[in-house]
Amino acid sequence: MGLIERATVHASYYRYNPSLAPAIVAAVLYTIAFILTLVQWVRYRAWIWGIMVVSAAMEAAGWISRCLSVEKVTDKSTYSVQFGLVILAPVLMAACCYIIFSRILFLIVPRQSRTFKLCWVPPRFITPIFVGFDVVALLLQMGGAIMITSVDDTDKDARDKLNTGKHVAQIGVIVQLVAFGLFAVAAIRFNFTSQRFTNSVSERYESFGEKEHIIGGVAKNKHWPTLLRVVNITTILILVRSVYRLVEFTQGTTGYLNTNEWPLYVFDALCIYPCVALFVYWHPSRYLPYMGFRLPKEAR
Template sequence: MALGPRSHETGTSFYQYDPSLAVAIVTADLYGIAFILTFVQWIRYKSWIWAVMVLAAAMEAVGYIGRCISTQNVTEKPIYVLQFSLIILSPVLMAACCYILFSRILFLVVPRESRTLRLCWVPPRFITPIFVGFDIVALLLQLSGAIMISSASPGDSDSADKVDKGKGIAMAGVIIQLIAFGLFSVAAVRFNFTSKRFSKELEQRYEQVGEKEYIIDGRVRNRHWPALLRVVNLTTLLILARSIYRLVEFSEGSGGYTNKHEWPMYVFDALVIYPCVALFVYWHPGKYLPHLGLRLPKESR
């Protein structure tokens, strides 16, 4: 049932509904497991660039653990700010992971002479810097908006103004993320079709081991890199769907349906974002890609 800010003996709730402890616990458990597995795979494959996803998974797990505590302490500002900020910001880091993976797949699959603007629409070596640059701007705006929203204490005379201004700033960040990520999504999905002609050349460049693997730089890698590309594409679409939900939430203002009901947050954020972490546990980039350090070797650029 939708509620307005509820009065308590110690203050006023930061929620406009009764938050569910049970749902928060289940969500925290799922993200906690995903974080542990992501961390283990990160160490196992020594894919140091994947630290970005490890951090994003940790933010989700800690965010929902914080929400568990917050549901029982609805008037406590610090824990509310913590869980709200972490849950809002972590998908921005996941978007950066998609940019990085797409760039590394492209460098693996496409020969240097074929890495043209016509094929990629963006110079391959600049894919990560350009899109991550947009991501950083989106992150800073969403962080600023989240801080402003969280700083508004229920009952204050200017609380509604702070919340609306904060949501306006956060909405600008989401819009930037949507535009950049939307353009990236089209390029990434298109690459599924344009990359097929390079598959045979890839098999000729590297020594094959059986039907499913080849050797790159002395290490065995899975040859089925299109599976990883499809996971990147799916993750991209899921993050886009979540961003649209947050855009609707921020645009509605504090009196909107999504702000007065809890279920949209779990359905369109928690449930949508979870596969963005979990799928990469099985289809881990370390299985398919070489050069997952912080920088690509010069000979691979």
């Protein structure tokens, strides 16, 4: 290896030789998913789903930035952008799961049955409580990502700064993992506890054709369990990705996950993509009557 090649490897922000091809595939797939999510957001006027639009845009921009970063591994700005966006986007996707699960509860569970025993958390508090944890996790991971990507190898205290950033991001992932883990258990459990309301949903709403019902004057598909299963699948995928990131931060810069590229695509890109794509096909607006920022009083 010549002097120039050694200098390039030393200056690279990656601890492996990054590949361009998988980065391009990820960038194309996420860009398509973002465009479809954006079109549906406008088409269905599902304003609360704007959070998913933002997170899909972050993923698309993150992987596009990675394509640029792979071509110039010594450029700090593109490396920082791709690292930060890919790290933070799933945190917003978790918030989407909280919101949709809460709306499902409001839709199918009668007001008198929305007890702590059934839901563990009353529907009206699911979004503020879990999104609150999400915001804390987002800020911590953002702060950690900024610290990690702003470290200059020439600084005397570079290792200390890197460790500090790693620990901050690590705490952020732990917060997200604990909160989202509890939510995942509650959401998956609800698949079984919600069976008692399957018939009552049909009885409570006016019949409109074979597969739809009128809810608040809006015709919607009655097969809400499908949407609940999509939320469950998305929740599990985000959990897998969060565990991966936690292990990555714990191992440090010299760990296996930081010195090999394939885990990034398997446990992050591949895990998170269905979290966008599944909702493109099974869009919440096809199952829920209200997708505005606030539920009408009669729906609460």
